[in-house]
Amino acid sequence: MSTEPEIPANRAATLTDVAKLAGVSVATASKAINGRDEVRAATRKKVLEAAELLSFAPNALARGLLGGRTGTVGLLTSDLEGRFSIPILMGAEDAFGAGQVSVFLCDARGDAIRERYHVRALLSRRVDGLIVVGSRTDSRAPLAGNIPVPVVYVYAPSADPDDISITVDNVGGGRLAIEHLIAYGRRNIAHITGEAGFQAARDRAEGAVAALADAGLTMIGGKPYFGSWDETWGRAAAHIVVERHPEVDAIFCGSDQIARGVLETLRDLGRDVPGSISVIGFDNWEAITAHSRPRLSSIDMNLEHLGAVAGRRLFAAIDGDDPPISEQFPGRVVMRDSTAPLG
Amino acid sequence: MSTEPEIPANRAATLTDVAKLAGVSVATASKAINGRDEVRAATRKKVLEAAELLSFAPNALARGLLGGRTGTVGLLTSDLEGRFSIPILMGAEDAFGAGQVSVFLCDARGDAIRERYHVRALLSRRVDGLIVVGSRTDSRAPLAGNIPVPVVYVYAPSADPDDISITVDNVGGGRLAIEHLIAYGRRNIAHITGEAGFQAARDRAEGAVAALADAGLTMIGGKPYFGSWDETWGRAAAHIVVERHPEVDAIFCGSDQIARGVLETLRDLGRDVPGSISVIGFDNWEAITAHSRPRLSSIDMNLEHLGAVAGRRLFAAIDGDDPPISEQFPGRVVMRDSTAPLG
Numbered sequence: 001m002s003t004e005p006e007i008p009a010n011r012a013a014t015l016t017d018v019a020k021l022a023g024v025s026v027a028t029a030s031k032a033i034n035g036r037d038e039v040r041a042a043t044r045k046k047v048l049e050a051a052e053l054l055s056f057a058p059n060a061l062a063r064g065l066l067g068g069r070t071g072t073v074g075l076l077t078s079d080l081e082g083r084f085s086i087p088i089l090m091g092a093e094d095a096f097g098a099g100q101v102s103v104f105l106c107d108a109r110g111d112a113i114r115e116r117y118h119v120r121a122l123l124s125r126r127v128d129g130l131i132v133v134g135s136r137t138d139s140r141a142p143l144a145g146n147i148p149v150p151v152v153y154v155y156a157p158s159a160d161p162d163d164i165s166i167t168v169d170n171v172g173g174g175r176l177a178i179e180h181l182i183a184y185g186r187r188n189i190a191h192i193t194g195e196a197g198f199q200a201a202r203d204r205a206e207g208a209v210a211a212l213a214d215a216g217l218t219m220i221g222g223k224p225y226f227g228s229w230d231e232t233w234g235r236a237a238a239h240i241v242v243e244r245h246p247e248v249d250a251i252f253c254g255s256d257q258i259a260r261g262v263l264e265t266l267r268d269l270g271r272d273v274p275g276s277i278s279v280i281g282f283d284n285w286e287a288i289t290a291h292s293r294p295r296l297s298s299i300d301m302n303l304e305h306l307g308a309v310a311g312r313r314l315f316a317a318i319d320g321d322d323p324p325i326s327e328q329f330p331g332r333v334v335m336r337d338s339t340a341p342l343g
Numbered sequence: 344m345s346t347e348p349e350i351p352a353n354r355a356a357t358l359t360d361v362a363k364l365a366g367v368s369v370a371t372a373s374k375a376i377n378g379r380d381e382v383r384a385a386t387r388k389k390v391l392e393a394a395e396l397l398s399f400a401p402n403a404l405a406r407g408l409l410g411g412r413t414g415t416v417g418l419l420t421s422d423l424e425g426r427f428s429i430p431i432l433m434g435a436e437d438a439f440g441a442g443q444v445s446v447f448l449c450d451a452r453g454d455a456i457r458e459r460y461h462v463r464a465l466l467s468r469r470v471d472g473l474i475v476v477g478s479r480t481d482s483r484a485p486l487a488g489n490i491p492v493p494v495v496y497v498y499a500p501s502a503d504p505d506d507i508s509i510t511v512d513n514v515g516g517g518r519l520a521i522e523h524l525i526a527y528g529r530r531n532i533a534h535i536t537g538e539a540g541f542q543a544a545r546d547r548a549e550g551a552v553a554a555l556a557d558a559g560l561t562m563i564g565g566k567p568y569f570g571s572w573d574e575t576w577g578r579a580a581a582h583i584v585v586e587r588h589p590e591v592d593a594i595f596c597g598s599d600q601i602a603r604g605v606l607e608t609l610r611d612l613g614r615d616v617p618g619s620i621s622v623i624g625f626d627n628w629e630a631i632t633a634h635s636r637p638r639l640s641s642i643d644m645n646l647e648h649l650g651a652v653a654g655r656r657l658f659a660a661i662d663g664d665d666p667p668i669s670e671q672f673p674g675r676v677v678m679r680d681s682t683a684p685l686g
Contacts (some may be wrong), residue, residue, distance in 0.1 A: 072464050072468060101461065103449070104468075105448040106445060106446070107429065107432060107433065117445065118445050121415050121445035122445075124415075125447075125469060126468065146585075215488070221462075232634055257634070261634070283367040290573075290602070291575055
């Protein structure tokens with residue numbers, strides 16, 4: 001037929017194709033096919049004719065999204081404790097409302113063979129797409145083999161620049177923490193963080209250094225204190241900082257666990273938090289922030305939002321759209337009792 | 344055929360049926376069908392004839408276990424942080440060695456509607472069985488509706504006594520903690536624990552009271568200090584115990600988080616741990632026990648083992664066997680630096 005638009009022979013028509021042919025937006029095409037009231041009768045007719053012309057057959061997931069049926073997505077993680085994966089899982093499930101999509105989580109435990117095994121199992125059970133969650137923010141190798149469904153990488157980006165990757169802006173997160181402390185009048189700020197081998201540690205430090213430079217300040221000690229991600233390092237590093245740099249009036253920590261260790265040492269030393277020294281963590285891990293003394297201000301990475309975006313991008317890709325390849329999202333400051341204006 | 348044993352019309356023949364007809368053990372039948380060398384030729388022939396007679400068709404999972412192919416199990420949890428579910432998931436996957444079984448985890452978030460939705464999604468993707476993990480140890484309602492695959496309940500038992508339930512012996516866990524402290528010469532032992540509304544809190548307290556009674560002792564304060572599961576309660580309760588009962592020489596805590604709060608108060612008060620007062624927690628949650636001051640002794644519930652048993656029982660049920668209906672497994676004491684002999 002002469003009016004038929006060009007669709008590569010190897011793929012089925014998508015909602016986008018239908019919308020293009022009907023001369024309407026994808027949203028309008030979706031509403032028309034879904035039988036919603038907001039679409040004028042003439043528009044609906046045009047869309048349905050286009051859909052018929054293109055033999056448009058929404059796949060199981062697309063049907064689910066359009067007609068209230070169900071879809072299933074596999075989530076592959078190596079985050080043993082589930083601390084990052086679970087909020088991302090929830091966000092992805094909630095992207096289209098409760099009871100619209102089931103996410104099946106598989107734990108690869110950082111093992112490539114186990115990962116391939118889980119991917120095969122998920123594909124053999126006909127999941128409509130895959131979300132791959134890294135346990136750290138360093139880029140990772142794309143999934144091995146020929147994957148016949150769309151894949152979205154979350155938290156850790158894929159090393160392949162053509163893959164869809166959704167990540168946290170850790171440089172921006174470091175900036176947010178420092179800007180919060182500067183807004184509270186702090187000028188002598190130290191940064192205690194995790195292993196320098198982690199991209200997350202380097203990115204947060206980079207943002208912190210940049211935000212200090214913008215304010216004409218330098219970091220206490222001249223550079224970040226890299227170590228490990230736990231309380232034990234936080235306690236040790238806080239001793240070093242306070243003894244060598246008694247003028248310190250704020251400490252930005254690369255994780256909440258480090259921050260809790262810092263708080264413990266400051267308490268041991270009789271230093272007033274937040275008055276004399278303000279402390280801010282990173283991750284906003286409720287189990288730590290709600291029960292430290294004082295309760296810990298922190299940077300929240302909005303992981304549920306990350307998961308929701310991942311879900312939407314995955315469904316867009318399933319629907320044949322071309323979602324953005326690479327997106328980074330900012331965190332936010334959650335203020336509690338460990339940061340306050342300089343008195 | 345006259346030699347055909349009675350098999351209910353509504354179910355397929357299982358390996359057990361084949362073994363029975365052939366007059367061999369299930370293990371031998373399995374080896375014969377799997378083509379292993381250890382079976383004599385005559386025995387193999389007898390088994391294969393029985394299998395043919397019964398139209399024995401091992402299902403996907405049974406085939407996986409017998410012939411190195413794959414099986415898939417759904418794990419339904421409401422344990423938001425994944426702290427209990429992840430080790431259970433790992434144990435179930437490892438029950439038959441890496442790369443033999445994939446477990447798909449779905450998070451119902453304590454919501455019955457979401458649970459039904461996930462169960463339907465898992466069943467529609469042809470999982471061979473379901474593992475249901477509770478977020479607390481109280482018994483729970485069995486899965487709603489007609490579930491056509493075997494189900495094993497772990498951590499929280501099913502309220503239906505005919506279901507297969509695998510749980511932790513929390514009464515025994517309370518005993519273990521107290522016996523450890525008594526073995527270290529402690530005689531004035533307090534118990535600070537979580538909400539009395541939780542079966543786990545009541546069971547651990549019951550075991551603690553019984554172990555003290557066996558040694559001719561009573562609990563400091565006359566009864567457990569019920570409160571909440573976190574550090575904040577641990578800190579407050581430790582103040583109460585030490586002020587009202589200065590003779591206290593050990594504190595058994597119902598969770599590691601409570602224990603960490605207790606340790607913080609004892610440190611504030613300048614009390615020597617473990618010398619003057621020994622402290623033991625419950626859960627053996629590495630993020631807490633490894634970084635408290637001092638490092639925390641705790642009761643480990645062996646959740647990976649629980650998961651492994653769940654996996655084996657599920658596969659037995661899939662294979663048509665009748666696994667034990669209700670099993671409880673003991674925890675174990677993990678000794679670190681917060682408990683020591685009375686000096």
